[in-house]
Amino acid sequence: MEKRGDRKRAAGDAPPDKLLLLVDGDCAMCRGITRFAAKRDRRDRLRFAALDSPIGRERVSRLGLSLPPAGSFVLICGAAAWTRSEAAMRTLAALDPPWPAVAAALRLVPAKLRDAAYDAVAARRHRLAGLTRASQCPAVPDERVRRRLLDAAGWHEQEAGVEGDVHRGEERTW
Template identity: 40%
Template sequence: MQRPPHSYRDDPSVPVFPDELPIVVFDGVCGLCSRLVRFTLWFDGPRERHRFIAAQSPLGEALFRHYGLRYDVYETVLLITGGRCLMKSEAVLALLGTLGPPWSWLAQIGTLVPSPLRNATYDVVATNRYRIWGRTDVCRRPPPGAEARFLG
């Protein structure tokens, strides 16, 4: 569901949170999603340009609900940037685009693929992510030194 920028600020069911940096909302029990977060932390390094929210947290669930998404089965990563919510392949490519070369180059190449094909590929990966990359019973703890970058 497409909503105006920063619409979550007007939704009383969404707790107030700092949104001046891009925020990745991810499935905290998914092995692939946790790897994406660690990958982002590694390549973002000391610049600290991103924050993270586990979808299973109260804030993560409220954001999924706000955008009309299922909050019992997380079918997409969300990237909230500039108050806009990006989903699926658009979110992943935008996130890669912030990490500098070679990842930003890969993101630019990825945008050449038509969105329906990108999202169909995303859906296949999302459907099989637990089987391929595993699943944990609880959200993993943030890496040492990165705790302040995790919200919710």
């Protein structure tokens, strides 16, 4: 009989206290959310990658996720994954106070309403925040984000920083 602590992680699985947030690397709003989360995660639990990076595509495929056409961000912890408003709430819950309380308050809103609001913003996010490229990006990753990027793909080298500063998934598995 397998005990809880005896289970070995597959290569590339996150330790139980680490979370992987996959976002649209071309979306200034998504990158802004990434910077917001990195700044408020003093416990250093979050890691980031673009959905269209090799790591992002591999994780989405491995978990068998189907993402909404308007886009999504995905929060992954080990073999568990959440999208849309659930991913947003769980991300907030992982941050420093007062954000876990905000997540708890959002739980009071029915999931259908939360997801409808999430979908409305997701469908308009490029217009709201702008679809930007490296030369235009107002949310260029700072050091907090660069050291937590698992793959520079999807973040554009100019935005991610010097190639050696970005942690490649194959060099930094978890």
